[in-house]
Amino acid sequence: GSNSFRLQVGRIVANQIYPLDGLKESVRLAAGLMPDKHLDAAAQRRGVEALSRFAERLRDFDQGAVRAVATNTLRVAKNAEQFLEKAETALGFPIEVIAGREEARLIYLGVAHTLANPQTRQLVVDIGGGSTEFIIGQNVNPIRLESLYMGCVSFSLRFFPGGRVDKRSFREAELAARRELQTIVHAFRETGWDQAIGSSGTAKAIVDLMEQNGFSDHGLTREGLEKLRNELLRAGEASRMKLQGLRVDRTPVLPGGLAIMSAIFKEFGLERMAFSEGALRL
Numbered sequence: 001g002s003n004s005f006r007l008q009v010g011r012i013v014a015n016q017i018y019p020l021d022g023l024k025e026s027v028r029l030a031a032g033l034m035p036d037k038h039l040d041a042a043a044q045r046r047g048v049e050a051l052s053r054f055a056e057r058l059r060d061f062d063q064g065a066v067r068a069v070a071t072n073t074l075r076v077a078k079n080a081e082q083f084l085e086k087a088e089t090a091l092g093f094p095i096e097v098i099a100g101r102e103e104a105r106l107i108y109l110g111v112a113h114t115l116a117n118p119q120t121r122q123l124v125v126d127i128g129g130g131s132t133e134f135i136i137g138q139n140v141n142p143i144r145l146e147s148l149y150m151g152c153v154s155f156s157l158r159f160f161p162g163g164r165v166d167k168r169s170f171r172e173a174e175l176a177a178r179r180e181l182q183t184i185v186h187a188f189r190e191t192g193w194d195q196a197i198g199s200s201g202t203a204k205a206i207v208d209l210m211e212q213n214g215f216s217d218h219g220l221t222r223e224g225l226e227k228l229r230n231e232l233l234r235a236g237e238a239s240r241m242k243l244q245g246l247r248v249d250r251t252p253v254l255p256g257g258l259a260i261m262s263a264i265f266k267e268f269g270l271e272r273m274a275f276s277e278g279a280l281r282l
Contacts, residue, residue, distance in 0.1 A: 008021075030072070030157075039077040177260045199277075238252070
């Protein structure tokens with residue numbers, strides 16, 4: 001991924017995946033994407049080192065038992081092939097760069113397997129490091145899929161350099177996200193949904209902060225987002241917030257992720273969003 005590299009090991013029984021083991025590395029690959037769209041050497045090195053550690057866990061796996069996929073940063077990096085050659089050597093398996101809508105489809109399948117009532121129609125939102133995926137689906141069938149080029153890493157670097165946050169920078173980040181969303185929101189509203197669900201790291205980080213600090217009784221809420229935004233603005237940097245559940249690995253990318261989530265709530269007219277542990281990796 002553009003923010004984290006993840007390894008998920010599971011056993012398939014009767015079309016159901018049962019997770020057995022997992023590893024996560026905060027590589028922040030998207031942070032190495034330079035203005036000319038080339039991936040810098042430091043980011044490449046972080047990625048290769050993470051994949052080398054994954055390779056130790058995968059050493060005894062057959063080729064057909066492993067699927068490795070890459071997302072937005074390697075869709076846009078002009079020197080992606082150069083990195084992938086080194087990455088595949090380190091991992092020991094081929095790496096497939098998937099399109100945005102394929103990423104959205106796989107995310108929805110991961111979420112769908114966690115739903116208590118998959119008969120309802122879901123709006124699934126997954127804010128990644130370099131892109132955000134939107135899916136409307138029912139049961140295990142996606143109905144509408146979109147991927148937008150905005151993510152918690154890219155927005156944090158673009159609007160909050162050095163981690164500094166103020167009202168002006170947050171407003172600019174939120175407005176930029178809302179402009180991107182306006183290209184898809186009308187079609188999604190026409191399709192409609194019964195409930196909204198967030199997945200992956202940004203949604204997880206925000207829901208943990210809300211619930212552990214009393215900003216929300218359950219899930220993500222519009223009111224809770226406003227309270228979290230005010231806490232961030234008061235602190236001036238995510239790392240200075242005195243909140244329960246604030247993880248060190250998420251603080252550098254929290255401002256960008258929060259601005260995107262706030263824009264999503266406003267453009268889609270949401271009041272509440274549930275969280276699912278399912279995602280691309282499951």
